[in-house]
Amino acid sequence: MKVVKLHIDILNMTAGGKPVISKSAVKQYVAWANQIYAQIGILFEIQGPIHIVNPPNGVNLNNGLEAIAGGLSNEEKALLSLAGAFRGVPALRDGDDDINVYYVNYMVRPNGKRSPFGTSFPAAVYNGPDDKYADSIICTDESADPSEVGGQTLAHEIGHILLNSVEDDHVDGQVGINQVNLMASPGWQVNGSVTDSRRITAQQAKAMLNNTKNLLRNP
Ligand SMILES: [Zn+2]
Secondary structure (H helix, E strand, O other): OEEEEEEEEEEEOOOOOOEOOOHHHHHHHHHHHHHHHHHHOEEEEEOOOOEEEOOOOOOOHHHOEEOOOOOOOHHHHHHHOHHHHHHOOOOOOOOOOEEEEEEEOOEEOOOOOEOOOEEEEOOOOOOHHHHHHOOEEEEEOHHHOOOOOOOOHHHHHHHHHHHOOOOOOOEOOOOOOOOOEOOEOOHHHOOOOOOOOOEOOHHHHHHHHHHOHHHOEOO
């Protein structure tokens, strides 16, 4: 059994405004991730309280959070820089032994199109000058969306962090092709989203337990 630490921040819509999602909803997503990862002996522990925080300078949620596919928008950089501010350390990251999770209302591409429900920043991809953003996840309030996928997003994005691959981790996800796999993508486009089962293959499990040893500790 291995334990992975999660630091979670929920943003307010505006300074002093309403949180984008409730703590209880987020705890439910973590509980779901724990059910899914039990099959490979990984447990997620929320570190300290879940923080409710105002949007940092450079983040305006009135039009969602701008998310660039395979890159970092200025809003993403501003958001991911929160880690240091709240953990009181000089570096923007609070070490490389945990995953930082941020909840926003929704994400948009630079062209204005809605982006998927979550995005992840694996260390193997965000290294060098972008190292401080690594091992981070941005999730949205899926429950607010009618096509919501049932809270699988956090578990799926954690999968990307643990696989820590520069390759596309996604498996097809179409009916008949790994539809129930955790890394099926885009899961939310599959007719009749699978919400009752998310499997991890032996190959994925091996990669998750070997590719990010810095995040895995003994209980
Ligand atoms: Zn994905």
